Amino acid sequence: MFVPEGASRFWPFVMGTPRDGRAPRWNAHLLLWRGLAHAVLGLQPTEPRELWSQLPRDYLATFMRAEGAGKEHPSRRFVASKVRVGESVLDVGCGAGVGFEALQEADLASRYVGVDSSEPSIEVARELHPGGDFRIGNATGIAAQFGEASFDVVLVRHVLEHLPDFEVAMDQAVAVSRRLALFVFYLTPRALPFGVRKVNPGHNRAGLYTYIYSRPAIERFLAGAGLHRQWYDHLGVSRAGWFAGEVNSALVVSRQPL
């Protein structure tokens, strides 16, 4: 079971030293406890949040490239290692197209389509990569948009954390994939205190969901759907506000045994 370095099974979070003027340590603890209280009391919101459409274009163009988060990030290389030569890839929540760059560099995908619900992100992706195929679409509606089993690999990287819950988008990604659905998390799912399903640690903008999910809850969901899965942890450092020891993890899901 995944536990961040320096944490324990019972309290799987590590507060880092505040840097870059981020919130002080006591505030981080308070926010985390508030998130847990909301989870325990059933006060977590469920409506979609589309703050991504309101963020400045220069931010959208650069934030997934800065501070080692670009095409060089180890979890992007992991993704490329799971795609076979000539396979088609649907990149769900593609943002400004860094996933496109990473796969292009690996020279693997015969057909790449990036889809994102943020219109400005898609416009930026198209400007930066005129040769790419970028479309507007929602992670919760890709089966209707593209059809079932329409791509060999469906990639969902750093997106589920920003949705009200993981189930619908996970279900859709699996439905659209022919061989693999790949989910990459920057907030690694883990067993959470009090058995809660998800906690918003409050380190991001208020208009965005930022959930750490329960790994047991994800596993129950996949087992219930009769799916096979494998976790890969420690796939590169995560930028996770004032949390320390956070690393990227990938969840590989298939209808066939892995």
Ligand SMILES: C[S@@+](CC[C@H](N)C(=O)[O-])C[C@H]1O[C@@H](n2cnc3c(N)ncnc32)[C@H](O)[C@@H]1O
């Ligand atoms: C943290 S960024 C990750 C971008 C990209 N996957 C990467 O790894 O570079 C999250 C992206 O998910 C997109 N997103 C959020 N909710 C979405 C939804 N319901 N459907 C599709 N995209 C969504 C946002 O617009 C944003 O571009």
